[in-house]
Amino acid sequence: MSEEVLQQVTPGLIPGSGTARAAKPTRLSASFISWLQAGPMMLVFLAFFLIPLVFVVIVSFWDYNEYQLLPAFSGRGYTDTFEGCIAQLPDLCTIGKTYLMTLKLCFMVWAITLFVGFWVAYFLAFHVKSKTWQMGLSLLCTIPFWTSNVIRMIAWIPLLGRNGLVNSGLMKTGLINHPVEWLLFSEFSVVLALVHLFTFFMVVPIFNSMVRIDKSLIEAAYDAGATGFQTLVNVIIPLAKPGIVIGSIFVITIVMGDFITIGVMGGQQIAAAGKIIETRVNALQFPAAAANAVILLAITFLIITMMSRIVDIKKEL
């Protein structure tokens, strides 16, 4: 993502050297070349993202029955989704509860991945001197992606399950008498799995911002008498902000839409915005699923807009 942004922001820089030499008779304009560069990605986006998205929005306003879509305007997908939201007050309706849970998980995962990811990136950027080691160590963070969800599910039971390693270890040390149940199929296990998966998405952009911090700035802060903490708060964090925001956007968008990990680790008993969509699709209720997808998109978009208000990514890059 950051690469695309880079290309769009700095179109003039890249063609400069190439065109000067090659283009004598027909000199391609810089803007044409930058269109060429951005074009393929734009076409992919148009064909596989924007157009389908338009269809999703259209279908979300259709009606349906047990076996087909009825292309007539209907708000049923939306009204059904918000069913009981006013009538059940002060209790939350289904969609309210679902989003509350999704946001809660999202916030916990975001806070933990940010904390962990920041320090991993800090370590990589400032304590690991060799470029090779920096590369090697950051590749280690991708290990969780080497396994599939099914494998992970099978792997977590022997570890966190009722008769798993952690429980039997704790029982042997005499810390507990009965197995601890909340280790698995709980909010705890969901957050654990998501953090374990997605900290990587935090580490990479923050690391990327940090290595670009001019070391002389840190020396200057030190010479001016700043403590380590003051340097961190006043120099490093502000300069690492773009990385923090990009990492946060990655983590938040992924967790908002996730239902597989939440389902597997939550024992299918924890609601997720994506899960509602899946249930609806499986019941062939496409307009209702589309309406839920539009709602999810709107909420995620809102969060990201708020975040980019805090930091102007374009400017900072």
Add this chain to the structure above:
Amino acid sequence: MTETTRKIGVSRRTLLKGTAGLAGLAAGSGAITGFPYVKSADAKVLRYLGTAVNEGDDIAKQCLKDTGIKIEYITATTDDVTKRVMTQPNSFDVLDTEYFSLKKLVPSGNILALDAKKIKEFNNITPVFTKGETPGGKKIGGQGTAPWKVLYLEGKDSKKFATSATDFVTLIPTVYNADTLGIRPDLIKRPISSWSELLNPEFKGKASILNIPSIGIMDAAMVVEASGKYKYADKGNMTKEEIDLTMKVMTEAKKAGQFRAFWKDFNESVNLMASGETVIQSMWSPAVTKVRSMGIPCTFQPLKEGYRSWASGFCVSKGVSGAKLDWAYEFVNWFLSGYAGAYLNRQGYYSAVLSTAKAHMEPYEWAYWMEGKPAEKDIKAPDGSLLEKAGAVRDGGSYEDRMGGVACWNAVMDENDYMVRKWNEFIAA
């Protein structure tokens, strides 16, 4: 179907082989003749869309040997099979699906009923499908989408189910079974005889149900009825009030921490049970066998309120005609001629034509699987692996006892849309 991932290994393998074979055929013929379609038009190929239950490499191989028809499996989950019929009716020839999907499939007009007169063994199909009773004359519970309610159409292109027998059959029956709760007798240590035990606080945090709304709610209804809270007119077709009531009972249990996890696929159910995370849960017969083959005691427990049953069968896509339709009939006739039936019986399912399957099984196998007698010799799966040692008796006993004990059938309710919304509410609670 519910059966989707019972044999995920097999299905994935056959799927891969199928696609590879198809690619190979296309590439090979193209390279040699330059007319890729000439060869495929000569070969008798049927694209077979279905869930993994009826599919097996051995069945496809035997079929090719006996009839020259090459079966190309397209394997998907029940939901995805239905979705595919709705959205891409030309992407398959033969459809293998469950009776309860018919309420969605028939009105769509995307499937073609088969002619009973062209099915050789049609009159030998078990009366479970045609009359709703066992061969021994036991009446079978008809709640839900019982096959005999949706077996016939009024006419060739009709979208209405006929109330009496006609020549137009929606699905030619192939396989069915009776499902119940699986338990871990070594951890429960006492007899279990009722569905109500699923919500017994004794098993708090150790119970599980199926996370497929239309089936999960029927298991829930069995529990509600067994605990004496309510008696349904039809568990497979509840009113909104009945759905509310059922989900309320389940929500209370969920909030009280009764359920360890809900499961959706075969392997999940096996893992939950084998690891001892759950000791009582809705389950499928081959999953119980799998747990047992790992050396862990597991019983497919017959319960006094009866079984929840399911059944599936064959029809063809509306796009199938001419020679292809003839092959489809040839294939369905072959399927009912015994080899496939015996294969399915040996996995713990039941075949639609019992007489032909019996002819393809050893007498001791038939006695164990169908008559509920103790196994005279070791019982082996179709792939040769050991399922039960000599002396074992099948859980639930004979065909008569198990099918005769069916209380209700997998179903799609009239209030399906409302039910799905309530199910989401239940998950969010």
